[in-house]
Amino acid sequence: MACKLKCADSERHQALALLLRAQDGDRAVLPELRETLDGSPRLVEIYGDLARNAQRAFVDMLAGKDLVVQEAAMRKVDQIRSQVAGPCPSPLEAILADRIALCWVHMQYADSMFVQNLAKGDASYRLRSYLQNRQDRCHRRLLSAVRALAQVRRLLRPSVAQVNITTGDQMNVAEVGPPSVRD
């Protein structure tokens, strides 16, 4: 039992050392790193989910050292993502929902930076106008992300056959598919 624990410990240390070297940009560890990542989907999930990492980074910048705000904000981001994605999203819908959550948190960050600089009162005209333009850009990006998801849902939704069965011998069948042109 003790030997097993020791082995697991040394394996963990080796993996950690490998990750640290890889993070430093040591290309010599690439083959071993690829092998490790192939065998560990959890690591891929942690390091490879760039949108999630970016969301976390924005929340950290927004909340500073306040762990309550950090955790609450991260939950809010998760909530937005799952609400937007819906109960069983397709992989593309999941990506677009991730994008919406990222754009949302990015917009919150831009808003807070603008307000902070406004509250300070000593911000230059140049910085203020930059921050205001940035807010506009973030807002546009969020709207575009929302539009993309709506578009995908409308254009790629499966065709639904609508069947109306009346009491007599008549049965009407109509296929409802995606529209050919976006309006």
Added chain:
Amino acid sequence: MGWEKRQRGGRYYTRTRRVGGPRIREYVGTGQLAELVAEYDAEDRRDRQEQHRADSERIAQADCTDALVALLCECAEGSMGAQLEAAGYHLHHRGEWRRKHGMQTQVCG
């Protein structure tokens, strides 16, 4: 902005500022008062340069984070485009996704 040498000798402090469009030269004077004003102006200039540098740093940082978000958005947009094209749509005039008439949509989402 600076000191002018006069023919009679001595230095004369002037400063130039922009009022609306054109630049106007303001003649401040000579002597101790002019020295004092010049010192004040130099300090003011240093402060403004410092502020400009700090602003540039903050803008560069913000641009950096924005670039990351833009990259991720582009990736998502690319995936969406690929999927829509695979389903038989094309981007019409870089604005709207259209499907050719009579083409069956393949849902692979």
